[in-house]
Amino acid sequence: MTTADTTPTAAPQPLGEVLLSVQGLVKHFPIRRGVLQRKVGAVQAVDGLTFDVRQGETLSLVGESGCGKSTTGRLLTRLLEPTGGSVTFDGHDISHISNGKMRPLRRDVQMIFQDPYSSLNPRHTVGRIVGAPFKLQKVETEAGTKKTVQDLLELVGLNPEHYNRYPHEFSGGQRQRIGIARTLALRPKLIVADEPVSALDVSIQAQVVNLLEDLQDELGLTYVMIAHDLSVVRHVSDRVAVMYLGKIVELADRHNLYETPMHPYTVALMSAVPIPDTKRRTERERIRLQGDVPSPINPPPACRFHTRCWKAQEICKTTEPPLVDLAPRHQVACHFPENQDAVVGSRG
Amino acid sequence: MITYIIRRLFAAVVLLFVVSVITFSIFYLVPRLIGGSAESLATRYVGRAATAETVKVTTERLGFNDPIYVQYANWAKGVAIGTEYDYGAGVEQCPAPCLGYSFITRQPVWPDLLDRIPVTLSLAAGAALIWVTFGVSVGVLSALRRGSVFDRAAMSVSLAGVSLPIFFTGLVCLSFFSYKLGWTAPGGQFVPVSENPAKWAYAMVLPWITLAFLFSAQYARLTRAGMLETMNEDYVRTARAKGLPEKTVVVRHGLRGALTPILTIFGLDLGLLLGGAVLTEKTFSLNGLGKYAVDGIIANDLPKIMGVTLTAAFFIVMASLVVDLLYAVVDPRVRK
Amino acid sequence: MTEIAEHSYRPGTEKPTSFLDVRDLRVHFPTDDGLVKSVDGLTFRVDRGKTLGIVGESGSGKSVTSLSVMGLHHGGSAKITGEIFLDGEELVGASPEGVRLLRGQKMAMIFQDPLSSMHPYYTIGYQIVEAYRIHNDVSKKAAYQHAIEMLDRVGIPQPDKRVHDYPHQFSGGMRQRAMIAMALSCDPELLIADEPTTALDVTVQAQILDLIRDLQKEFNSAVIIITHDLGVVAELADDILVMYAGRCAEYGSADDIFREPQHPYTWGLLGSMPRIDRERSERLLPIKGTPPSLINVPSGCAFNPRCTYCDxxxxxxxxxxxxxIDVGHGHRVACHLTRDQRDQIWRDDIQPKL
Structure with missing residues (x-):
């Protein structure tokens, strides 16, 4: 749980209202086998997440493939129904509500997808794609749909005159802008962006990252970013949750996380990021994790990271470390955290 | 892998059961639902000239007054383990699979079918061999030489093949090759392969070619599309990067990937044909299942139609079972 | 040292001096919309034991370059001119069959997506054996033994069992290791890695980059690594070639490229990347616009519509x-700005903001 901190180490920010609250969120996908298709196990994609997202902030979920970050995104937007736990958005518990009841809330929660091409219908014009939310939600626009759509296109840096063009006539970056324009049509409160820039070229990535930041400032949006690129995450986030095999192993303010990462997995992740500077080739101290992420079908017991952790002791195999505040606004789930002396704070 | 096979087998059995229920319903239940009485069903067995009394007795004897599930059970029992029939002229044994008696000839249907299956089987198997070899080769060459004269010619011919009906191409072939040139046998001279293979082939070659022409065209187009796709796959590029000769790249890597969908269609096509290639059999006067069914339809001889329907369904279910099993052999990702 | 050759050479007059010597390579594809100049006059060299990084965005021609070196554009519609010398042997004019025999043997390639790059219907072992037996006359059994050794060498546990697995039974990282094992099975002297880690997780990426580095030392091969990620080349490359619209924008040693980049496009790439090793900047400095169409490359400097300093x-x-133009010890830049202008802009405008 995020607790209100008393001694902020980083620049204190005014905390917004809690917009989205996640409590013990679980999603297991059953695996069926054999002649009778009995349930023999489950992919434990998401296994007990608890966090809050506050109005106006950007929370990022980072981790490697199989850590459950994309599943989490789909749970938050209620594209999937959770197996356990709850998701509360703006005071409404949306964990198990029907599609019909979710519908009005969909205006407020929108999603941006990774692949800017496959998420746009190739047979529809840009105007129709961006205007679709108005039609679906039967929203009357003040100036007429066309005008509103053109304003949206302009807002995301596209030429409004391209209203009648088709997605294939645009480059990858522009398609992602179209996707963003559609997302913004109904002025949502929360946007869940699943790898919004990872399919784009480097120079275009920066354009889209800047656009997302500008839109947040201008429209007061709240973002949940799902990404694997730690450099991009650092740039865009206020807070970051590092996930490993369906659990949050570390959740902290951006500054704390990147300056004093405490979970060994976070440390390893950061040291693995390649850096565009040859000087670092010799200077950097590297931590190389062995092997791959274990399967979420049969995750290691207790601390799920113990099979790859260089600090693992007996206790890590038997007792699961709880996610607790080891420093102000810095939660870690580890028995032997790193950088502990570097922060002012106490266990517990 | 073993659970996969068991599940497929199980599915095939269930499918056969469902098919039998549907077939039974079409022939026995639907006439009742649209207003026919038990007597009107019985009338078909004894003829219109029969007295009301005979009809009534027959109705009772054939069990048309029983509840529908009892009727199904009796019928299914006949198919599975055989039964006895009594039309009033004494009890007749009808061994399994008992598909009933023809209204017209009063002969059991199953021995008739047994006579005709070899004809249809010869036709389908021979044609299939030709069309797979020919269609796939043309498709592969077309794909490799996309846009060439060969490709365009092959695709135009295959368009014709897909569009021209059997009775047209068949008759043209007959009149030209048999009647004019005398190279092949005219229709209706089936000789079992066990008796004289040469004569068998001589009689069948024209029907084979005619039927294969239609299917080759389809398979050439299908193979071409599949090959165009797989030859652009990353793994084909890898195969080339390894330094494999182009022939190996095409056959072992490209074609292998393109064959899977063709296999599916092939299984279903073959299964369908085994149930009777109606037009071809009719055109070449071959006494196969298809012609048998058509004769049954014309004479309103329900047991014949039903017999062929069930046999055809059986072949299709078996074919798709074989396809499913082959799929697991071809694509390791299917085995689970 | 790998270095770029003089651009003003006369074809066929100079003997190749490096292991791989590419001169004035042009790869053009005629299409219905016009001529696509994917690569348009590219010259570079790589020696054994050295690594060249080719960096560029999608459509810059970097992958086309590598496929041309491998001779994989032969037989297609591509028009290839220029010269490619591999160990003294010219490849552009060579017979396709001759080049095929070199592929896999003398030069090998690994690709971006190891799942789609391996045939789903054959076992890993079969695919390695296939590559090995084309170029080596050995029994199947010996070839499988070799495949197991290769899998062991690239760090796959229980190689004698995993050799019979299918690609879908491997994890992403393991698949890329298997792909590397396959590429190295014939002990090639040139290894081309086309975005070898783009599809992988960051911790696995680090493992694979380490593996490539170690294997290069062991095999003493020449390596070309093609990527869009400046971080990846910084880890591996001795020299870096920055490509833009089918041409070389900047070329130099890795140290020069990262410490004193001279081309505005290179500045743009560096400014676009958020950096985990520096103070967080408030804003990224993207390059405006989008990469040009290769049918209609802007006249003059292809980068001019996106260049801040064009005026x-x-x-x-x-x-x-x-x-x-050479700006000192092999560092070359294709830019009209004067040396002083570039030094000043880099010092005053760009470097402080990175």
Missing amino acids: LTGGRSTSERPEL
Whole structure:
């Protein structure tokens, strides 16, 4: 749980209202086998997440493939129904509500997808794609749909005159802008962006990252970013949750996380990021994790990271470390955290 | 892998059961639902000239007054383990699979079918061999030489093949090759392969070619599309990067990937044909299942139609079972 | 040292000096919409034991370059001119069969997506054995033994069992290791890695980059690594070639490229990347616009519509194509800005903001 901190180490920010609250969120996908298709196990994609997202902030979920970050995104937007736990958005518990009841809330929660091409219908014009939310939600626009759509296109840096063009006539970056324009049509409160820039070229990535930041400032949006690129995450986030095999192993303010990462997995992740500077080739101290992420079908017991952790002791195999505040606004789930002396704070 | 096979087998059995229920319903239940009485069903067995009394007795004897599930059970029992029939002229044994008696000839249907299956089987198997070899080769060459004269010619011919009906191409072939040139046998001279293979082939070659022409065209187009796709796959590029000769790249890597969908269609096509290639059999006067069914339809001889329907369904279910099993052999990702 | 050759050479007059010597390579594809100049006059060299990083965005021609070196554009519609010398042997004019025999044997390649790059219907072992037996006359059994050794060498646990697995039974990282094992099975002297880690997780990426580095030392091969990620080349490359619209924008040693980049496009790439090793900047500095269509490359300097400093060249950048000019110890730049202008812009405008 995020607790209100008393001694902020980083620049204190005014905390917004809690917009989205996640409590013990679980999603297991059953695996069926054999002649009778009995349930023999489950992919434990998401296994007990608890966090809050506050109005106006950007929370990022980072981790490697199989850590459950994309599943989490789909749970938050209620594209999937959770197996356990709850998701509360703006005071409404949306964990198990029907599609019909979710519908009005969909205006407020929108999603941006990774692949800017496959998420746009190739047979529809840009105007129709961006205007679709108005039609679906039967929203009357003040100036007429066309005008509103053109304003949206302009807002995301596209030429409004391209209203009648088709997605294939645009480059990858522009398609992602179209996707963003559609997302913004109904002025949502929360946007869940699943790898919004990872399919784009480097120079275009920066354009889209800047656009997302500008839109947040201008429209007061709240973002949940799902990404694997730690450099991009650092740039865009206020807070970051590092996930490993369906659990949050570390959740902290951006500054704390990147300056004093405490979970060994976070440390390893950061040291693995390649850096565009040859000087670092010799200077950097590297931590190389062995092997791959274990399967979420049969995750290691207790601390799920113990099979790859260089600090693992007996206790890590038997007792699961709880996610607790080891420093102000810095939660870690580890028995032997790193950088502990570097922060002012106490266990517990 | 073993659970996969068991599940497929199980599915095939269930499918056969469902098919039998549907077939039974079409022939026995639907006439009742649209207003026919038990007597009107019985009338078909004894003829219109029969007295009301005979009809009534027959109705009772054939069990048309029983509840529908009892009727199904009796019928299914006949198919599975055989039964006895009594039309009033004494009890007749009808061994399994008992598909009933023809209204017209009063002969059991199953021995008739047994006579005709070899004809249809010869036709389908021979044609299939030709069309797979020919269609796939043309498709592969077309794909490799996309846009060439060969490709365009092959695709135009295959368009014709897909569009021209059997009775047209068949008759043209007959009149030209048999009647004019005398190279092949005219229709209706089936000789079992066990008796004289040469004569068998001589009689069948024209029907084979005619039927294969239609299917080759389809398979050439299908193979071409599949090959165009797989030859652009990353793994084909890898195969080339390894330094494999182009022939190996095409056959072992490209074609292998393109064959899977063709296999599916092939299984279903073959299964369908085994149930009777109606037009071809009719055109070449071959006494196969298809012609048998058509004769049954014309004479309103329900047991014949039903017999062929069930046999055809059986072949299709078996074919798709074989396809499913082959799929697991071809694509390791299917085995689970 | 790998270094770029003089651009003003006469074809066929100079003997190749490096293990791989590519001169004035042009790869053009005629299409219905016009001529696509994917690669348009590229010259570079790589020696054994050295690594060249080719960096560029999608459509810059970097992958086309590598496929041309491998001879994988043969037989297609591509028009290839220029010269490619591999160990003294010219490849562009060579017979396709001759080049095929070199593929896999003398030069090998690994690709971006190891799942789609391996045939789903054959076992890993079969695919390695296939590659090995084309170029080596050995029994199947011996070839499988070799495949197991290769899998062991690239760090796959229980190689004698995993050799019979299918690609879908491997994890992403393991698949890329298997792909590397396959590429190295014939002990090639040139290894081309096309975005070898783009599809992988960051911790696995680090493992694979380490593996490539170690294997290069062991095999003493020449390596070309093609990527869009400046971080990846910084880890591996001795020299870096920055490509833009089918041409070389900047070329130099990795140290020069990262410490004193000279081309505005290289600055743009560096400014676009958020950096985990520096103070967080408030804003990224993207390159404006989008990469050009290769059918309609802007006249003059292809980068001019996206270049912030285009106006400082007195109109030359829109009318005249900049030549690749040496600015000292092999560092070459194709830009109309003067040396002083570039030094000043880098010092005052760019470096402080990175």
